Amino acid sequence: MDMILRIDMGAAGGPKAKVEPVGAFAGLGGRGMTSMIVAKEVDPLCHPLSAANKLVIAPGLLTGTSASTSGRLSVGCKSPLTGTIKESNAGGQAAQALARLGYAAVIVEGKPKGDDWYKLLINKDGIKFTVDNSMKMLGTYATVDKLRKEYGEKVAYMMIGQAGEMTLMNASIACTDRELHPTRHCGRGGVGAVMGAKKIKAIIIDEAGTQMRAPKNPEKFKEAGKVFVEGLKKHAVSGQALPAYGTNVLTNILNEAGGYPTRNFSTGRFEGGSKISGESLAALEDKRGGPGSSTHGCHRGCIIQCSGIFTDEKGNYVTKQPEYETVWSHGGHCGIDDLDAIALMDRMDDDFGLDTIESGVTIGVAMEAGVIPFGDAKAAINLLAEVGKGTPLGKVIGSGAGITGKVFGVERVPVVKNQALPAYDPRAIQGIGVTYATSTMGADHTAGYAIATNILKVGGYVDPLKTEGQVDLSRNLQIATAAVDATGMCLFIAFPLLDQPDTFQALIDLLNSFYGLSLTADSVVALGKKILSVEREFNKNAGFTAVHDRLPRFFQQEPVAPHNVTFTVKDEELDKLFNW
Amino acid sequence: MVVTVRLFATLQEGRFVEAPRDYALGASVGTIVDDLRIPQDDIGVVFVNGRNAELDRVVSAGDVVSIFPPIGGG
Numbered sequence: 070m071d072m073i074l075r076i077d078m079g080a081a082g083g084p085k086a087k088v089e090p091v092g093a094f095a096g097l098g099g100r101g102m103t104s105m106i107v108a109k110e111v112d113p114l115c116h117p118l119s120a121a122n123k124l125v126i127a128p129g130l131l132t133g134t135s136a137s138t139s140g141r142l143s144v145g146c147k148s149p150l151t152g153t154i155k156e157s158n159a160g161g162q163a164a165q166a167l168a169r170l171g172y173a174a175v176i177v178e179g180k181p182k183g184d185d186w187y188k189l190l191i192n193k194d195g196i197k198f199t200v201d202n203s204m205k206m207l208g209t210y211a212t213v214d215k216l217r218k219e220y221g222e223k224v225a226y227m228m229i230g231q232a233g234e235m236t237l238m239n240a241s242i243a244c245t246d247r248e249l250h251p252t253r254h255c256g257r258g259g260v261g262a263v264m265g266a267k268k269i270k271a272i273i274i275d276e277a278g279t280q281m282r283a284p285k286n287p288e289k290f291k292e293a294g295k296v297f298v299e300g301l302k303k304h305a306v307s308g309q310a311l312p313a314y315g316t317n318v319l320t321n322i323l324n325e326a327g328g329y330p331t332r333n334f335s336t337g338r339f340e341g342g343s344k345i346s347g348e349s350l351a352a353l354e355d356k357r358g359g360p361g362s363s364t365h366g367c368h369r370g371c372i373i374q375c376s377g378i379f380t381d382e383k384g385n386y387v388t389k390q391p392e393y394e395t396v397w398s399h400g401g402h403c404g405i406d407d408l409d410a411i412a413l414m415d416r417m418d419d420d421f422g423l424d425t426i427e428s429g430v431t432i433g434v435a436m437e438a439g440v441i442p443f444g445d446a447k448a449a450i451n452l453l454a455e456v457g458k459g460t461p462l463g464k465v466i467g468s469g470a471g472i473t474g475k476v477f478g479v480e481r482v483p484v485v486k487n488q489a490l491p492a493y494d495p496r497a498i499q500g501i502g503v504t505y506a507t508s509t510m511g512a513d514h515t516a517g518y519a520i521a522t523n524i525l526k527v528g529g530y531v532d533p534l535k536t537e538g539q540v541d542l543s544r545n546l547q548i549a550t551a552a553v554d555a556t557g558m559c560l561f562i563a564f565p566l567l568d569q570p571d572t573f574q575a576l577i578d579l580l581n582s583f584y585g586l587s588l589t590a591d592s593v594v595a596l597g598k599k600i601l602s603v604e605r606e607f608n609k610n611a612g613f614t615a616v617h618d619r620l621p622r623f624f625q626q627e628p629v630a631p632h633n634v635t636f637t638v639k640d641e642e643l644d645k646l647f648n649w
Numbered sequence: 650m651v652v653t654v655r656l657f658a659t660l661q662e663g664r665f666v667e668a669p670r671d672y673a674l675g676a677s678v679g680t681i682v683d684d685l686r687i688p689q690d691d692i693g694v695v696f697v698n699g700r701n702a703e704l705d706r707v708v709s710a711g712d713v714v715s716i717f718p719p720i721g722g723g
Contacts, residue, residue, distance in 0.1 A: 305719035306719050306720060307721070310658060310659075310719060310720040311722065316723060317722070318658055321657050321658075322657065325655070325696050343666075348657065393722050524694070525720065533701075534700070561723065564721045631699055632699065632700075
């Protein structure tokens, strides 16, 4: 992974590419790579859809090796949704293919003139650009069906749906999994719109003829890998709960805790919660699809296997097991308690190429505006369908919760830096509120997943209803997460990492034995801080100040039931988060 | 005195999802856990009325006790 593939979509005479040595960007990876490149090469004041924005695609430091659970992909740019720097992360197969081909990053610059759409083939012979207008306004499922006839079953596909083609602010980039379902998305922040602005419909990545990446010290790497896998297997979260129930296991616990945002953050508990819980979802999947349907790995080599397969009553494939965030955003947030309706909307989001969190929150905001009633699943499905049709209403919905709230004159719009809040109420769980407010990414839960310590008692315990300790908690998690995001590891390794020092050491040993380094735990912290500092600097130059590191006012003014609490972490405390 | 006990995920197996349970005054979360034969290693989080509680927390009539194995997500 010592090469960078630099693509100029706007070159005179048609798109061109050159291969460069990784140079100054050596030793980065994943979010470290994408943020460093965006911060160095993208004008923070550029229009995100302009030729000056860059789409940076990077596998992680351990991606493409035999290390378990290391297949994550980072995509970075200036975000059309937030206007900040953005790193959007997905599973699926693309990252491993790119890593095995030797690319530490693919940088897409410029934009072509004219209306032609391109597909890009990246394989061991280099890169080939082909004009292909035959997939215009096709959803991602139909796009894969067409592409696989030409490129086959053994390649990885990245593509945009209708939303990306229309350069809508909530457009995602879909990555295919091992069964070639376009279900693993670089979702947050509208990265699909940047791909669409550069007139790329699809990227086909073919690893044929490549090898797994070889470590400097194979013996030590193998040994560290064993300890790492043991650690993942023996921790109850990564070894049992996630494979059995998937992320939607969180519905019941957030509901019991009174932090499950219901009907656009109007209350903290949903009466339909258990109907759409992880327990109900897993049972339904296994009943319809046969035992084991609720356990599935999104990428080759993952042993956590938190995903699953959702089929309809007749046993026909509908979508992957919807994630907690998706079930919440189309479920309790909208007052909907029907798993089939939720699964259908998950498939539609994947097909149109939309972030499911933003998409569901947007529907709930539209409900608050009275466009459709809360709880009306059929109306929600029809509203979402407008996006794929490209109607003006669809374009509003496809532009996310902030824009939709403005268009319909809604006051209570749950966004920070214009990105929709995920599935945890910041009033009942103050730690996640700190992350939402301060993260460089906008309202983002994975950026500093305080839920782990506020609710799940992983990595200790900090009372979610109090202000004490929340800023320190969020800071430490944001630093650690930025570092993990650079490794290509799935963030769910964090559960065993936070509780088991020997598993954390195994991750460091994997990095050291692969690259011949002597990193320590302090090096990991330093890497995380470096990434965050670079992102903060970009955002500052893009015009972001302390006033943008705040939750919407109503979270401080409106108590949420059942605990009747507001968000009480003081602004001055939030402003101390990045002090180091 | 009667409390409502809710069990989740793997703890439901061989037990129940939600049930009223009768305990003597002064019973704690620990009493309930022992009564239901839940090994302490199998406990992730316990809430009493939606707030975190340890095993030594004494429960009152009408309380809702929610017991989870270790779980996670994101």
